[in-house]
Amino acid sequence: MNELKKRIKYNKFLSSIFLIIGLLSTLVGLFLLTVLFVDLFIDGYPRLTYKFLTSFPSRIPEKAGILSAWVGSFLILFVTALAAIPIGVAAGIYLEEYGRKNWITNIIEINIANLAGVPSIVYGLLALGLFVYFFKFGESILTGGLTLALLILPMVIMATRESIRAIPNSIREASYALGATKWQTVQWHIFPYSLGGILTGIIIGLSRAIGETAPIITVGALTFIAFLPSPPITSDFPFLSFKWLFDPFTAMPIQMFNWVSRPQKEFQVNAAAAGIILMIMTLIMNGLAIYIRYRFRKKIKW
Amino acid sequence: MKIKKFKERIIESLLFICAVSSIFITLSIVVVLSYETFGFFKEISIVEFLTGTVWTPLFEPPKFGILPLVTGTLLTTFIALLVALPLGLMSAVYLSEYAPHRLRETVKPILELLAAVPTVVYGYFALLFLTPILQKFLTELSGFNALSPGIIIGIMIIPYVSSVSEDAMRAVPMHIREGSYAMGATKFQTAFKVIIPSAFSGIAAAFLIGISRAVGETMVVAIAAGMMPNFTINPYEPVQTLTAYIVQVSLGDVPHGSIEYKTIFAAGMVLFMMTLIFNIIGFWLRKKIREAY
Amino acid sequence: MVRDSIKAEVKNLNFFYGNVQALKNINLDILEKRVTALIGPSGCGKTTFLRCFNRMHDLYPHNRYEGSIILKPDDIDIISPNIDPIEVRMRISMVFQKPNPFxxxxxxxxxxxxxxxxxxxxKVLAEVVEKSLRGAALWDEVKDRLDKPAFDLSGGQQQRLCIARALATNPEILLxxxxxxxxxxxxxSKIEELIVELKNNVTIIIVTHNMQQAARVSEYTAFMYLGEIIEYGKTEKIFTAPSEKLTEEYITGRFG
Structure with a gap:
């Protein structure tokens, strides 16, 4: 009996050793995230002024800013959202609510899982061949936005499906029992109830898009742009202009990349400052996503 | 009534088109890559491409051996996996088997932030924070190297590895877990003797996702690994990966249709094939294990 | 006939899931090398009671025991917080509802x-494995494929494998x-025959909602209702001449 007690003690000792290892393994990531943020903040803080946000890039590091970069990022994101959200949500709804189990839906499913694993730069190459040279959109905001839309499409589809799948069948049956058609059921029940999950997925997708660098380098984002795209509103009839879609562009991560790769210390300060803003954007978007998920989970209880 | 039915049909068709569009993405990836790669092999022999150990397409005389880029990619990936697989797995075991519910629910979203940080920021971190620190201990480490970006990529992909493995472990039915505890096993014994083998297919899938991410990661290596296509497995030296090469060419002004332009598609094709192979291995592994149980 | 000796003494046992009291003041003696059956309608607490014996409730938060279960002959209280649940589980094995091979x-x-x-x-392992598999009446079916995955076995074989697993450690009580x-x-029926066979060597407590099964395999039966023991005694007596009206109603199938 003593032998057994000794053994138990030893087993429990091993188990608690692992408790520490496991906890440390979990914390190491969090710790590094903190270090990363602090390091970035210390490096970039001196450059973080209003002027930094409202100046164009420049050869003189102290005068350089990120105006064209953040405007570019927002315009690209706008195009990305406009393209990826309707298609992604529609595809998700089709696969969950309409698609019968046959070879086509099977292939689509495998395909989407596979697309999610394709490196982002490969999307860049696709866009270079397809949008820049085949459709002749040029190295433009439109191309950049569509490229990132391709990239986040699988994410939007998967988020939509997951969130629709969580709706119990009884809701559908109740709706059909009242004589609603499929689309009415989707419109009135499925879509509103899954909105929280879908929004969460969309925001996380967009936050990924805003930080993506590689694919938009391949489609020809420029690293030095000292002007803004053409304004979308004009004084002449019809007052709306889409010329900006075909303007060349830069974006936040591109600007940061450009500054990081310069040897001068001053430019690296700019890089850190741009990095802080980029991080803040991503953190806000992810925080929003977590909040929405939490809110909707609380509101709807099956 | 007829109009209503017609409307339903139209809507279903529209939704179907959206769903099918994803297949067109894959098809166009394959078509675009193959088209340009085919053009590339019209000018460069496939044997030279696959066996050559010098990659200097932008210099005179140009040489087109892809191996340095492949070894560069494998080297940074290998380092990343050395970091991500153990840490990700241990953290998954901790979160799934040890951590109290509240802690797990708080830690998971924060851990997922690691995957949300823009990769260019990680690149900055690798080049300007980690490399200088490592150089204090490893004097022969050059300013650009494979080690530092490899480690950073590893940390970046921890959430992929840990969250998919954890899901797999938590999916192991409670009565299997209880069976082990009922024999007097500790949490540690239960986790390693029963839960990990039970969740093996999911863990393998998590590892493959991690590998595929590491192989495709671009900005960290483009910034911190040095854009030098060295044919080496020494992590202290600068290297270039397939992805970093594509970035390097894209940054310059390469005329459409030139051989330099085609090289990035050839490199992209190799990259695509590598990730595809990992995906297929993952698929096969999962199927095989599902049959075994 | 020698008087039966006591293996475990349950005294004033109360059990709580958070604020919900699931077991109320249970007092009962488990007799050595006998089969004791716990019967009662679903939700009556019989499984909860069974799981107190190997401290399975300790796996989940907010569970609380009161009272004591004294294990003989060394007189330790197995639900006392001072006693390590792992030690208890090493001495008292369990076979679950669904076969759960690893x-x-x-x-x-x-x-x-x-x-x-x-x-x-x-050598030790091989000996014990053979002995346990024989004990669980599975040896002849599996002796040629010991290195095959346990999932290849049929459901009944898997359950007997789980019994062999429980027997391998020489438990004092088998749940x-x-x-x-x-x-x-x-x-x-194979498992039932096995249980009858096993009681020659080990004390057994079995939860069942199949009354015929309780009648076939056990010597003692406890009827539980709403977390309490309504009646406890020799199985023949419980099934032929119950002294409580509630027991009679349950046994004759008027509720359950």
Whole structure:
């Protein structure tokens, strides 16, 4: 009996050793995230002024800013959202609510899982061949936005499906029992109830898009742009202009990349400052996503 | 009534088109890559491409051996996996088997932030924070190297590895877990003797996702690994990966249709094939294990 | 006839899931090398009671025991917080409702309890595995494929494998939680024969909602209702001449 007690003690000792290892393994990531943020903040803080946000890039590091970069990022994101959200949500709804189990839906499913694993730069190459040279959109905001839309499409589809799948069948049956058609059921029940999950997925997708660098380098984002795209509103009839879609562009991560790769210390300060803003954007978007998920989970209880 | 039915049909068709569009993405990836790669092999022999150990397409005389880029990619990936697989797995075991519910629910979203940080920021971190620190201990480490970006990529992909493995472990039915505890096993014994083998297919899938991410990661290596296509497995030296090469060419002004332009598609094709192979291995592994149980 | 000796003494046992009291003031003696059956309608607390014996409730937060279960002959209170649940589980084994073999070979499944105790001597393991598989009446069916995955076995074989796994560590008490509820009639009768066989060597407590099963395998039966023991006594007496009206109503199938 003593032998057994000794053994138990030893087993429990091993188990608690692992408790520490496991906890440390979990914390190491969090710790590094903190270090990363602090390091970035210390490096970039001196450059973080209003002027930094409202100046164009420049050869003189102290005068350089990120105006064209953040405007570019927002315009690209706008195009990305406009393209990826309707298609992604529609595809998700089709696969969950309409698609019968046959070879086509099977292939689509495998395909989407596979697309999610394709490196982002490969999307860049696709866009270079397809949008820049085949459709002749040029190295433009439109191309950049569509490229990132391709990239986040699988994410939007998967988020939509997951969130629709969580709706119990009884809701559908109740709706059909009242004589609603499929689309009415989707419109009135499925879509509103899954909105929280879908929004969460969309925001996380967009936050990924805003930080993506590689694919938009391949489609020809420029690293030095000292002007803004053409304004979308004009004084002449019809007052709306889409010329900006075909303007060349830069974006936040591109600007940061450009500054990081310069040897001068001053430019690296700019890089850190741009990095802080980029991080803040991503953190806000992810925080929003977590909040929405939490809110909707609380509101709807099956 | 007829109009209503017609409307339903139209809507279903529209939704179907959206769903099918994803297949067109894959098809166009394959078509675009193959088209340009085919053009590339019209000018460069496939044997030279696959066996050559010098990659200097932008210099005179140009040489087109892809191996340095492949070894560069494998080297940074290998380092990343050395970091991500153990840490990700241990953290998954901790979160799934040890951590109290509240802690797990708080830690998971924060851990997922690691995957949300823009990769260019990680690149900055690798080049300007980690490399200088490592150089204090490893004097022969050059300013650009494979080690530092490899480690950073590893940390970046921890959430992929840990969250998919954890899901797999938590999916192991409670009565299997209880069976082990009922024999007097500790949490540690239960986790390693029963839960990990039970969740093996999911863990393998998590590892493959991690590998595929590491192989495709671009900005960290483009910034911190040095854009030098060295044919080496020494992590202290600068290297270039397939992805970093594509970035390097894209940054310059390469005329459409030139051989330099085609090289990035050839490199992209190799990259695509590598990730595809990992995906297929993952698929096969999962199927095989599902049959075994 | 020798008087039966007591293996475990349950005294004033109360059990709570958070604020919900699931067991109320239970007093009962478990007799050595006898089969004791716990019967009662679903939700009456019989499984909760059974799981107190090997401290399974300790796996989940907010569970609380009151009272004591004294294990003889060394007189330790197995639900006392001072006693390590792992030690209790090493002395008292359990067989679950659904067969739950591990994703290992047949051999390793049976050897699991020994491995947990740090025993790795091949000869010892092989001997114990054979003995336990024979004890669970499974040896002849699996002796040629000990290195095959346990999942290859049928449901009934898997359950007997789980019994072998539980036997391998020489438990003082063997707990059965509705062990045949997931099995077909033939597999069920095999398990029942096995239980009758096993009681020569080990004390058995079995939860069942099949009254015929309780009548067939047990010597003592406790009828539980709403977390309390309504009646406890010799099985023949409970089933032929129950003294409580509630017991009679349950046995004759008027509720349950």
């Amino acid at each position: 994703p290992k070979t047949i051999f390793e499944n049976v050897a699991y309890g020994l491995r947990v105790r740090g025993i790795s001597n091949k 059965f939680d509705e062990p045949t509820s997931a099995l077909d009639p033939i597999a069920t």
